[in-house]
Amino acid sequence: MNNAVNDGVWTGTWVAERLGVELVGDDALPALLGLALRRNPKRAHLLVSHVLGKHIPQSPAVVYDHGLRLGHQVRDLLGDGDGDGDTGSAAVVLGYAETATGLGHAVADGLGGAPYLHSTRRPVAGVAAAGGFEEAHSHATSHLLLPEDPALLSGAGPLVLVDDEFSTGNTVLNTIRDLHARHPRDRYVIVALVDMRSPEDSGRLREFAAEIGARVDVVATASGTVRLPDGVLEKGRALVARHESGSESGSGGGSEAGSQSPSAGCGSTVADRAVPRAPGGALPPGGTDTVDLHWPPGLPDGGRHGFTPAHRARLDAALPAMAGRMAEALPAGARRVLVLGTEELMYAPLRLAERLERVTDAEVRFSTTTRSPVLALDDPGYAIRSRLVFPAHDDPADGPGERYAYNVAGGGFDTVVAVVDSTGDTPALHAPGGLLARLAAHVPHVLLAVVPSYVPEPPHAPERPAMLPEPLRGPAFSSYAPEEVGWLLQDLSDVTLEAPTEEREEAIQSGGAHYAESLPVEYQPSEAYQRLFHSALDASAARIARAVGVVTETVLAERSPRPVLVSLARAGTPVGVLMRRWAKFRHGLDLPHYAVSIVRGRGIDANALRWLAAHHDPRDVVFVDGWTGKGAITRELADAIEEFAAEEGVTGFDPEIAVLADPGSCVRTYGTREDFLIPSACLNSTVSGLISRTVLRADLVGPDDFHGAKFYRELAAADVSVAFLDTVCARFPEVAESADSAAKELMAEDRSPTWEGWRAVERISEEYGIHDVNLVKPGVGETTRVLLRRVPWKILARAGAGADLDHVRLLAEQRGVPVEEVGELPYSCVGLIHPKYTRGATGADGKAVTR
Known part of the structure; x- marks a missing residue:
């Protein structure tokens, strides 16, 4: 089954012909929407989005892109100005449960990673509601707002409200009325995929905005209206009743796949016979495999309690590894894969699906289960071709009830990856007749991925230990682009740390000071020396590029297919950036890269290791340096990792460094063992993002702090950091094949360190x-x-x-x-x-x- 069109027929045709419902407006509407019949006494028809990822499986890239583009529109609206100073950076985004939780989150991403919260219909013990409202036409009306930080809703910046469709405006008015009474603000923006309000509804919104004294804007992908003939509600009810009783003929047959509910009595269909089912709908032996995503500890599974820009950065960094694990779990030969979220859990599975789509050859689609009851009819002109019915499995507040997965049965999927949160990973999920059994009855392979449900600590809980800050990034810290590297350091730029070279040397050798307690005065190269640097770079760029390729291919093949690059600041950092660029150039991988401090005689920054362990699987971490000398840092790192594991109980970090050049024969992972000039060694900060060497001094670095470093902004005119990277990267295409061959040859050799x-x-x-x-x-x-x-x-x-x-x-x-x-x-x-x-x-x- 296709999306907007099934067998050449618009997916709203069946309802339009029988009920006389018409979509009038933008030409884009039929591509965005189909029609179905609700099993709901309050409204006859359902606008079924082709791009929301709820009822109709869709490419996750398409789903996410629609949300991002709406976010970009909001950003442009808030930034173009009416002189009131509103900008997207001050906005908070609120999405509506359940259908728009993922869409709202994508809008927040498109708005530059704005803080995000979605309403919920799941009360959470110990979390007080900061507000609530009713959705009049819905089958499940009560919405709760449960932010971990109530201040999220009390700011003065714009509030952006996101729903999949803007039909009458009643839900939005109820929301704004509730929140405005608590926390008045000057501006609201309403966002939807489709704006289907009548002129009367539009006028009512304008009157409401004037009443509360706020500006209210509307942003939508497309707009129009739904024309409903007289008596449409009664006609719709009768039509649903006829089809559920099986008395309607010529409809193409119902597709109530696997329901045991009396209200789902359309009988067996082609979809039911797609895969033989065990008696009672139970899973056959081994019918479901699990996928351990290694979800980052403490990272919220969505926006139920709020999702901050820092949360987004953590998720972005972890996604490649998690999607890679999902890809590895797919059965051999998988051709068509559905990543199926569950109710309000839309964003996490959407982002996983979008990443999976990039790294597998299979066709990937995304949708989620829902509590919305809709009639299913196997007709090309109808948007809901099949449905799976199963009991709620997350202990809902409204008690036991049915849940649905639409357009899965008969959808041609050979694999479904069901993504649930841990609250929903209950016996009901795994029981005969549960979601997993329903899926296994129609799809050959079912995988289960469980995301930990995030629950804020109750107010009376002990105060959390101090959280380590997020990595520093350019341009605020370093001249590298922010995605190139995150520095797990603290900024000491305002501290005078430089001392004359002779004084430092005397203090170091006499034992009066450690070399990491001060900084040398930055060497400013003469014109002759700068010419030597550039000529050396031109002469060696291809050689360096080849070594970058060799070491990166070795890491990808032997260490991790989705490594987290952690360079040893600062000499290792340009190499880490180059390895990251090679992985993207050659494999389309967007690898996370951080820089950490290691100090001879003091070890690696333990707080940086703690941060990495909290945000990534330590087994994926690959430490990177520029070159080896005698191997002192290699030994230092091994000792520090061993000590960290013993003291913290955190295992998995591999202390072996990956280096561009290993003339000392100290490591197994290298690009070459020749001792040749790497031009980044010729300069100091001006080839390393304008960052000083790292500093570890007791009066500046406390037990809960990262090691320090300075950002020499004043040297920007002499900075060649990006020029060095770009010059080497320009040679990637010409050395790609030889680097691949050299890496394969190298991996077949005995590379044991000889020291x-x-x-x-x-x-x-x-x-x-x-x-x-x-x-x-x-x-x-x-x-x-x-x-x-x-x-x-x-x-x-x-x-x-x-x-x-x-x-x-x-x-x-x-x-x-x-x-x-x-x-x-x-x-x-x-x-x-x-x-x-x-x-x-x-x-x-x-x-x-x-x-």
């Missing part, structure tokens, strides 16, 4: 009389850091090393540091820091070491 670099560093430390491996910095990247941030003693360069070391030689010349060529060196170069930063100390050559 060759660590042994070399120990040897160099002894040979040069340093006796401290922390003062030996191997590799091009680490040597560059020594020259930029520390007090170097000398540079060891491998004999014959070429242009990769041009910038090293220039920096060494500028700082008066000797460069010594060495025949046997596993790295291109090694930077040596002054072994003892005190007057009178001597180096390995017996010469005095001075400032």
Whole structure:
């Protein structure tokens, strides 16, 4: 069965011909709406949306897009201004249960992620109602408003009210009247897929707005009216009665699939015979499999108690992994899949379905169950071709009753993924005659995904522990686009942390301070050095792009098909962004990426790990860095993860780092083991989003704080962070095939770490009389850091090393540091820091070491 048209016939034809009902208005109306007969004494006809995702299975992308576009219209309306200062950023969105809970949420998304609340017909113990209203024409009239934070409805900004159709305006007037009496405001916006008010109803709304002294706007995808002939209610009742008794002929037959209710007596149909059913409608053995979505802890399942922009960011970050798990659970060869939400639970299954549609070859459709009773007729000109009837399974306030799933039986689905909240995961759901049994009687494969029902803590509950803040993002923090990386750091931009390099070195080596307690003064490159950076980038961009491809393909194949990239700030962050871009370029994946702090001798930021564990499955986290030197950070991370698991009881984090280059042979996941110039090592913040290295100091970072860092906004004119990324990404197409091949070859090899670099560093430390491996910095990247941030003693360069070391030689010349060529060196170069930063100390050559 199609959507707007079945077998070339508009899905409102059957009702229009028999009742004389007409849709008059925009040409788009027939594409948006069909018609059916209500089993409701208050109204004869039902406008059935083709794009709402309630009664008619539809592409989830189409459903979500209609809501987003309405949100964009509201944003434009509130932002274009009448001089009153209203903007979309101050708006709160309210959706109507049950049909518009998902639509309202999508409108909130389109409005820029505005705070969202939907009405509910499910009372929740311990949660006081902040309001309520009646829906006069509905079969279930009472709506409750149960925000966790009552202040959500008390702001002065615009209130945006969303329903699937705007028919008479009575429901909206009741809502505004109730809320305006409690919390008056100046502006309301009413949003619907279709505005079907009569001129009289439109006039009544204008009068009401004048009465309360507020501006009320209406935004809709299409508008028109429904022309109803005299006596239509009585004719509709009679028509429903005839078909339910089976006395009407020539209708194409009813399709009451699997009902045991006396009111659903249309008999067996083709849909009933689609799949053999176990006696009594019970599930056959193994008839339902479950899908563990790993729903983020504490994330609301919808807007019943409010849904904030921070909640949306958490959901967006978790969706790829959850949809991936759903895709993996689909049976082999699945061709047509329905993701079926349940009543008010529309948004979460819609977003899951929309993601699933992107990552599977199967045709994916979305709809939800409903409490709305509608006559089903298997006729191409009728919008409701079949229905499944089953008992309510969420302990509803109005007691036991029937629920329905329309256009599922006979819909050609080979798999249904039923998504319910945990409140609805009851014995009634699994019982013979329950929803799962009804589905299994008509669809070969049934999967069940349970989303935890979010219930706010009661007011008398103990105060929650302090919540960690959401990640910092550009442009407020860093010059990267906000989707490129979220920084799990606190902003210390207003704190003076820089100290002269010599003072820092003396304090560090004397034990008076840790290197992470202060920052070096940012090196400002000369014109000659900047030219070297750009020439190095041009020369190495393809080589870097290939290494990015190799390491990303290895991660996707071996670590997780939906990794959460967590770069070690700050050197790892450009690499994390590049890996994220490769995954999108090559596979269409939109991977979450965060940057965290790790400090040698202090470990990784435990609060950042707590945040990650609360928002993602730790098993999906892949730590990312730019390169390895001797492997100190590799060991630091392993120790920190082990300690975190022991103290917090949180397991699943894999401490193995994925790096672009592994010259030290410290890890298994890398793009190359060659020690070559990665241009992002040539600069400091100006190639890393204008972010400083991280800071950990007791007077600035408390036990519940993220580690700190600074955003050097004043260096924007010298920033090449995005230019570096774009230059490398431009080479992705030319290296894609070779990177894929190299990754496959690499994965077939033994990549066990040999720790060759660590042994070399120990040897160099002894040979040069340093006796401290922390003062030996191997590799091009680490040597560059020594020259930029520390007090170097000398540079060891491998004999014959070429242009990769041009910038090293220039920096060494500028700082008066000797460069010594060495025949046997596993790295291109090694930077040596002054072994003892005190007057009178001597180096390995017996010469005095001075400032």
